Amino acid sequence: MSETHAGTHAALMEASPFGIQSKKLAMWLFIASDAVTFGAVLFGYSFLRVGSLDWSYPFKFSPSIINAFIMTVILLTSSLTMLAGVFAAKAGNKARCLAWMGVTMLLGAIFAILHLREWFHMFDEGWGLFKNPLGGSADFGAGFFGITGLHLTHVVSGVIALAVVALGYNSGRLDKNHVETTSLYWHFVDFVWMFVFPIVYLMNAAR
Amino acid sequence: MNDTQAAVHHHVAPQGFIRKYVFSLDHKVIGLQYYGLALLAVFIGMVLSWLMRLHLGWASLPIPGLHFLSANGAPGNIMTPEYYLSLMTMHGTIMVFFVLTNAPFAGFGNYFLPIQVGAADMAFPRFNMMSFWVTFTAFIVFMLAFFVGDGPPLAGWTAYTPLSSVGGTSGPGEATGQTLWAISIALFCVGQLLGSLNFITTTLDLRTKGMTLARMPLSTWAWFVTACIGLLAFADLLPACILLILDRAFGTSFFNPAGMVVSDQLLKYSGGSPLLWQHLFWFFGHPEVYIAIIPGFGIVSHILCANTRKPLLGGTRVMIGCIIALGFLSYMVWGHHMFVSGLNPFSALLFSVPTLIITIPSTVAVLMWVGSVYGAKLRFNTASLFCLGFISVFISGGISGFFLAQPSTDIFLHATYFVVAHFHFVMAVAAIFGIFAATYFWMPKMIGRMMNETLGKWHFWLTFIGVYCIFMPMHYLGLAANVRRYSAFTDDFLIPLIPVHKFITIAALLTGAAQLIFLWNLFYARFWGPKAPDNPWEATSLEWSTPSSPPPFDNFGGKQIEVFHDAYQYGGAGAKDYVMQTDPASVPAD
Amino acid sequence: MGGKAFAVVLTIITLLSAYFIVAHTWWLPADISTTGPAIDRQMDETMWEAGILFLAGQLVLALFCWQYGDKPGSKIKHWPGGPKPVVAFGIIIVGLEVVALSLLGSKAWGAIYMTPAASDAIHVDVQAEQFAFFFRYAGPDGKFGAVHPELINDASGNYFGLDPRNDEAARDDIVVGSLTIPVNKPILLTLHSKDMIHDFFVPELRIQQDIVPGLEIPVHFTATKTGRWEIVCTQLCGLGHYQMKAYLQVLPQDQFDEWLKQQSGD
C-alpha cells in the first residue's frame, strides 16, 4: 500500500466540498451534535420553567448577576485571545501563539474558579440538585446545576485540551491546524455560554 | 489539506489475533463485528417475541424454563403480566437499537461505505473501533437486566415517564432493570455518535479521484444521510437518558410531577413533566425510525439496479432527493406520536401535515423502484427477491401510515395493534428485508464464499408469506380496537379476537423457524460454500473492483482507484451489459 | 420463473388482504357518540384512498415482475416518457390526497378537541390510578370538594383525596367505580391521574385521551345509545395495565336521575 501512502495529496483524492481537513470537519460535526445536546437540556429547562407554578428567582443583581457578568466578559475575552493565538499560529509565530493560548487557558481557569466559587456559595445557602431553600420548585436547582455543570465540564475539558495541544504544538508533534481545530471547540463553549447566561441567570434575576 | 489522509493510511495490516480480529482498526472487521452483534441480538429478540406470542395465544400455557429469563419469575412457568411486559420491553429495545440500527447502518455501512468511495479505511479508525466496543458494552449492560436485580424493566422501549422514572414502587423491573436500560442506551448513543461522525467525514473527505458526490452509489448516499440524522438524533437521546438517570438515582424531578401518589404513598417530587420525556424521546425516536429504514432505501436501490440490469428510473438524483427529503422531514414530525398525549390540540394538526407530506417522497421512491422494474431483465436471485419483498412490504406499511398520520383517525387507532402492524411492516420487516438482501448480495464479498441460492429462495418464500400472515391480521385487530401492550385479553370486546392471535402466533413461530434456514445457510457458506469470484453479480460499484474477495486490508491492494461515472452503468444489448465505475469506457448503447 | 411465482403470490396476498377489509370481517364497533360518525367518515375516506394506492402499487409491481424476467434475448426497455411525469404524478396525486385528508380530518378532530363543552354538560371528575378508574359526581350541592394528594387512601375508599373533615363541599361528593351517564346529554370529563400516565379509551365513543399526572385534561362527548360498554386503559401503566378498566353505563334520563338520587341517599 505504498502508493496510497504516497497518495496523500489532493491529486489522488476528490476535493472535500468544504475544502477543510477531516479533523476540522469532524470538530464541526461534533459541535453540531453537541449543540443539539445543549439544545435538548436548555429546552427541557425552559419547558419545566414555563410549566412550573412556583418558580424561584434567586439571583440578586449583586453579587450573582455581577459575578455572572464578569464570567461572561472573561469567557468572551478568552475567545479573543484564542483568536489571536490562531492568527499567530497561521503567521507561523509559535512563541506568540503559545503565549496567547496560555492566556486563554488562564482565563478559562479563572472562569471555572469563579463558577465553582458561586456554586459553593449556593451550596452554603442550601441549594442543591434537588434542594430549594426558597421553597419553590426544586427543578430550579436541577436545571441550574445541570446546565452550568454541563457547560463547566466543557470549559474544563477545553482548558485541558488546549494544554495538550499547546504542548504538542510546542514539541512540533501537532501543527497549526490542530490549534485552529481546538479553537473551534473553545469558541463553541463560549457561544453556548451566550445562551446559558441570559436563560439561566438573567431570566432568574430576583424581582 | 490532506494530513488526515496521511493519518488514515498510516496504519498497516496488524499482526496478531487481538489487533486483527478483536480490537481491530479495520473498517471491514468492525463491520463484521457489528453484523455479528446484530445477528446475535436479532435471534435473542426473535425468541423473546416467540414467548410473547405464545402467551398472547394461550395465556395459561406453561413454557418450560421460563423462570430462567427474569427475576420477575413465572410461577409454574406460566407467564405473569410483568414478565410479559419485560419481554416486550427487551424485544423492542433489542430490535430497534441493537438490530435495526446496528446491522443496516453500522454493519454494512462500516464494511462498504469506505470501499464504495474508494477509501482505504474510515477517516478515524480509532473512533470506529471505540464506537463498536462502546456499543458492545451497551449490549452487555443491557443484557445484564435479565440476570441482576429485580428483572428487566417493563416500561416498553419508549420508557415513558413516570413509569420509568419513579423506581421500584411503580412495578417489578423498575428498580435495577430500568436503570441498566437507561445506562445502556446512553452508552449506545455515544457509540452511534462516534460512528456517525466517522461516516460523514469519510464520505465527504476520503472519496477517491473522480468519485464526485453525484457519482456515489445510492447505498453510500443512504448511509451518509443516515449518519447525518444519527449525529443529531442520538445527541438528543443522550441527555434525555442522563436526565432519566438523574431522576432515578439522584432524586431530581425532571419527569415527575408534584403530588404523585403511587400505591397510597405520596412521592416527594416537585413540578416535573412527563410530557418532557415524550418530547425529548420522540425528537430522537422518529428520526431513529428513518435511521433504521433509510439504509434499506439505498441498499435496495443499489441491488435492484444490479439485478434489473438498468439504472434506476430517474437516475440517482430522484432517489437521493427522496432520501434527503425523508431525513429532513423526520425532524418535524415527532409530535405525531403524541396526538392524544395531552398536547395542545392545535399542535396535533400542525404535526399531522408534515407527517402526511412524508408520504410524498416515500411514494416517489416506490414509483422509482416499481418503474425501474418495468422493461427490466430482472434476475430473480435471493437478493433481488428480497428487494422486491422490501418494496411490497414498504408499500403495505406505508399505506397504514395514512391513518396514523391524521389526528382524527389516530384517536381511534392510537395504541392499538394497527400501530404495531404499521411500524413492524414499514420499519422492522422492511429494514430486515433490506438486511437480508444486502446479506445475500454482499456476503460473497464479505466472507469470500457464495451463499446457497436454493436455501436462500426457501428462506425468502417462507419469510415473505410469513410476515404477511403475521402483520396483515394485526391491522384488522387494530380496526377492531385491539389495544396493544396487553399481556392477556380479558375485556369483553377483546375475547372474540383471541383466535386471530392464535393464528398470528402460529405464523410467527413458523416464520421464526424459517430464519434458521438463513442462519444455517450463512454458517454453511462461511465454511464450506463455493469460493466467490470478485464480481459474482456483474455489478459496477467499487466493492466489485477489489482485487479479491474478501478485499485486502487496504481494500484495493495499493492500487489507486479512479472513477469515471456513477455506479449504475447497466444496459445495452451486448454480451457485457455493464461498465465498472473504474472503467473509462462509456455506457454500451441500447 | 421466480418472477411469475412472485407475481402470483403477491397478487394472492394483496387480494386476500383487501378482502377482509372490504368484507368488514373485523371492523370498528358501532359508534355511540355524536362525534363518532365524522371519525368513521374520515376512516372510510382514508380507507378508500389508501386502499386504491395499496392495490395499485402491489398489483403493478406483480405485473412487472411477471412481465420482465431475464429471458435470453430480451431487451432493456426504459419507462416511456422518463421519470418526470412519474414524479409529477406521484407528487400531485399524493399531494392532493394529503390536502384533502388534512382538511377533512381537521374538522373531525376539531369537533372533539377544539370546541368547548356545552354549558349544560354534566361534569364528572375522573381519577385514574394503577390499575382502575374512579368517577366523582359533585352531589346535591353541585360543588366538587377540593383534592388533597396527601389524603388519598384507597383503604378507606378516599380515591380522590377529599377532606370531608374540613371541607363542606367534599362531604356529599359521590365517588363510584363505573361511569354512569344519561343518554343524549353532553358530558364533560376532567381527567387526572394520581400516579402513572393512563389513557381513557372507549372504542364505541371514538374517544381516546391520555391521562397525565400533573395535568387536568378535559374531554367532552354525548352518548346517543343506552347500554353498557367498557372503558379501557391504552397507555402502558404497569403490570396490571391489561386489567385496568371500568364500565360506561348509559341510562335513559329518568333512570339516571334515579340512580343519582340513590347514590347521594346513603
Next chain:
Amino acid sequence: MPWKHIIALSVLVLVGSSLLVLSAPPAAPAGGTITGKVTYTGTPPKMKPIDMSKEPVCNQQHNPPEKTQTVVTGANNALEYVVVYISAGEKPSGPPSAGVRYDQKGCMYIPHVLPMLVNQDLKIYTDDPVAHNIHPLPKLNAEWNKSQPPGAPAIDAKWEKAEFIAVKCNIHPWMHGYFAVLETPHYAVTDENGNYTISGVPPGKYTLTAWQESNSPISKEVTVTAGETKADFTFKVLPY
C-alpha cells in the same frame, strides 16, 4: 499417672454436665391468660360500601357490597381487627415451624389483618378467576410486588423485621389488608365483639399494646399471674 487423668476427666465431666444442666431452660410454669375487650368512644367514620363494578366476577359475590375495613365496629362499641400483643417484657423467640396462610377470595383479603412472627413462613393463595397482584408496602423490610394470575401456585414470603405492613392489590385498589409482623408469640386479634384472648403467657410484668390500623396504638402495663388477667382498651375515634 492414671489418677491425674481420672481426676481431670471426672472434673471435666462434672463441669460439662453441670453446664448442660444450668443452660437447660427452667420448665415453663403454667402460663396465664390475658383477655379483654377493645372498644371505642366517639363516632367512628362511616365505612363506605366498596364499589367492585370494575370486576364483575367479584362484584356478584358480594350482595350487599362489602364495606371498607379501616375501622370495623361491632355491637356496643366493639372494635374488630385490633391486634393486641406483648410489645415488651419478654425475650424474642424464634419463628414456629407452622406457617400462616393469607387468602384472596372475591377480591377481598382474608383475614383482613394477619398476625405472624418474624421469619415465619407466609403463603398467599388466590381462589379468584382473575389475576391479582400482591403489593406489600413495608417501611423496614424490602418492598415487593408480584402478580398472581388465576391458577398460579401460592406465593411464599417471610418478613425479617417486625412491623405492621399494609398490603394492597393495585389491580383491585379496594383490596387492602395488614401483615402484623411481631416478635412475640403472644398476640391476638379482636373478633367482631372486640374480644381477644392471649393464653400461655408466663407470669410476669409486660407491656401490652393494642394496634388499630387507623389510630395510634395504645399500650399498658400488665402483670400476668397464673390465672386470668383482664386488660381492656379504648380507642378515641373521629368521624372523618
